[in-house]
Amino acid sequence: xxxVFIIDDHEMIIQGIKSLLEDDTExxxxxxxxxxxxxxxxxxxxxxxxxxMDINLPETNGIELCSKLSELYxxxxxxxxxxxxxxxxxxxxxxxxxxxxxxxxxxxxxLITAIKKVMKGEAYVxxxxxxxLKHNKxxxxxxxxxxxxxxxxxxxxxxxxxxxxxxxxxLNVTTIDSHRKNMITKFxxxxxxALIKLAVSEKLI
Amino acid sequence: xxxVFIIDDHEMIIQGIKSLLEDDTExxxxxxxxxxxxxxxxxxxxxxxxxxMDINLPETNGIELCSKLSELYxxxxxxxxxxxxxxxxxxxxxxxxxxxxxxxxxxxxxLITAIKKVMKGEAYVxxxxxxxLKHNKxxxxxxxxxxxxxxxxxxxxxxxxxxxxxxxxxLNVTTIDSHRKNMITKFxxxxxxALIKLAVSEKLI
DNA sequence: TTTAAATTCCCCTTTTTAGGGGAGCCCGTT
DNA sequence: AACGGGCTCCCCTAAAAAGGGGAATTTAAA
Numbered sequence: 001x002x003x004v005f006i007i008d009d010h011e012m013i014i015q016g017i018k019s020l021l022e023d024d025t026e027x028x029x030x031x032x033x034x035x036x037x038x039x040x041x042x043x044x045x046x047x048x049x050x051x052x053m054d055i056n057l058p059e060t061n062g063i064e065l066c067s068k069l070s071e072l073y074x075x076x077x078x079x080x081x082x083x084x085x086x087x088x089x090x091x092x093x094x095x096x097x098x099x100x101x102x103x104x105x106x107x108x109x110x111l112i113t114a115i116k117k118v119m120k121g122e123a124y125v126x127x128x129x130x131x132x133l134k135h136n137k138x139x140x141x142x143x144x145x146x147x148x149x150x151x152x153x154x155x156x157x158x159x160x161x162x163x164x165x166x167x168x169x170x171l172n173v174t175t176i177d178s179h180r181k182n183m184i185t186k187f188x189x190x191x192x193x194a195l196i197k198l199a200v201s202e203k204l205i
Numbered sequence: 206x207x208x209v210f211i212i213d214d215h216e217m218i219i220q221g222i223k224s225l226l227e228d229d230t231e232x233x234x235x236x237x238x239x240x241x242x243x244x245x246x247x248x249x250x251x252x253x254x255x256x257x258m259d260i261n262l263p264e265t266n267g268i269e270l271c272s273k274l275s276e277l278y279x280x281x282x283x284x285x286x287x288x289x290x291x292x293x294x295x296x297x298x299x300x301x302x303x304x305x306x307x308x309x310x311x312x313x314x315x316l317i318t319a320i321k322k323v324m325k326g327e328a329y330v331x332x333x334x335x336x337x338l339k340h341n342k343x344x345x346x347x348x349x350x351x352x353x354x355x356x357x358x359x360x361x362x363x364x365x366x367x368x369x370x371x372x373x374x375x376l377n378v379t380t381i382d383s384h385r386k387n388m389i390t391k392f393x394x395x396x397x398x399a400l401i402k403l404a405v406s407e408k409l410i
Numbered sequence: 411t412t413t414a415a416a417t418t419c420c421c422c423t424t425t426t427t428a429g430g431g432g433a434g435c436c437c438g439t440t
Numbered sequence: 441a442a443c444g445g446g447c448t449c450c451c452c453t454a455a456a457a458a459g460g461g462g463a464a465t466t467t468a469a470a
Binding site: 009010011012013015016017019020022034083103104105106107108111156157158159160161189190191192193194196197200201 | 214215216217218220221222224225227239288308309310311312313316361362363364365366394395396397398399401402405406
Binding site for chain 3: 351352353354376377378379380383384387396
């Protein structure tokens with residue numbers, strides 16, 4: 001029997017996956033957790049073979065949790081689970097010890113296949129995910145904001161002008177202007193409006 | 206028998222909810238859709254009593270879909286479903302004809318209760334949601350964008366200048382300028398940057 | 411039908427951004 | 441010690457936005 005445990009903050013998904021796995025005779029459901037604290041508590045008395053882990057956990061993020069887990073319990077195989085198909089996140093998860101990665105639109109069949117494959121020691125990535133990773137070779141990963149840039153960008157987004165920002169940060173206006181121009185260039189957008197849209201929608205600020 | 210249909214882009218949640226409802230003798234699962242197009246197709250031949258609707262649908266947003274649905278099929282009762290607990294979104298859903306609202310961390314029991322209550326004509330909001338709505342009483346409800354304003358704002362957010370937008374919409378530059386100024390005034394922000402931030406984070410565009 | 415809101419267009423001036431440069435300083439890595 | 445990236449500051453001009461008005465037409469709602 002493959003002992004499976006799940007951590008996800010959404011009760012609906014926990015119960016959903018539980019019933020998806022119930023039919024299978026090889027899989028044994030050992031429980032679920034909604035928070036990392038719950039998880040640690042359960043692991044003391046009950047070590048699963050496989051841990052299904054939602055990445056979008058509130059508070060702690062799945063990536064850190066994943067690496068901590070593979071330190072403390074290297075035998076537990078982690079399968080990442082998320083609704084987002086952000087390549088960067090998936091990559092980070094795989095680097096931090098996840099053996100497989102599924103999107104939440106994966107089917108029952110796919111879920112079970114993934115669990116069994118991982119149990120055999122194989123890796124598993126669903127088609128969509130592998131496509132994402134593949135197409136991501138010419139990775140259009142977003143430029144990274146430096147500390148100062150982020151600071152300036154947040155103030156721009158709050159409606160301050162270069163002059164006002166300069167006063168606030170005790171800098172020269174031209175400096176702020178440089179940062180603004182740099183950001184517009186590095187993100188390859190046409191103006192501030194587009195920059196803000198990108199930054200907000202990509203959660204850079 | 207209560208006929209229940211679901212629209213959600215995540216296969217896992219569809220299948221999860223399906224198996225949550227399977228046991229119940231009063232509830233009959235009539236199918237699922239992953240896109241609005243799928244939904245419309247199904248509805249032609251098969252009208253459910255209750256539609257479980259995920260708000261965070263890609264492409265179309267659940268709020269518009271909801272209002273369109275209550276126009277075309279006023280008999281179908283919509284239960285909103287989402288992982289986000291943003292008061293503004295929940296309120297909009299309720300305004301647009303949703304009879305109930307559940308978070309994805311709702312339990313099996315809660316889901317079934319909600320379905321049955323809504324079927325009886327009662328409204329249902331889970332505790333968390335009602336708390337959210339309550340604490341949000343001193344709501345600083347956002348101004349509404351008119352059709353034209355939204356159109357213009359989207360183009361602004363894409364980095365077009367007034368002149369470019371005017372050409373695109375076959376309007377005079379001063380018109381676009383007026384719209385921009387109006388929006389800045391009505392949203393009480395200082396400039397375009399702040400306007401875009403607000404619009405993106407409040408999902409107005 | 412009356413009224414309010416939406417949409418369109420126009421004037422003016424000042425401020426702010428955009429776009430093109432260049433350059434020196436600090437700091438961590440090589 | 442040399443290099444690059446981040447950060448700072450400076451020049452210039454042209455374009456765009458902000459801020460202040462006003463006003464006519466359409467359209468939808470009361």
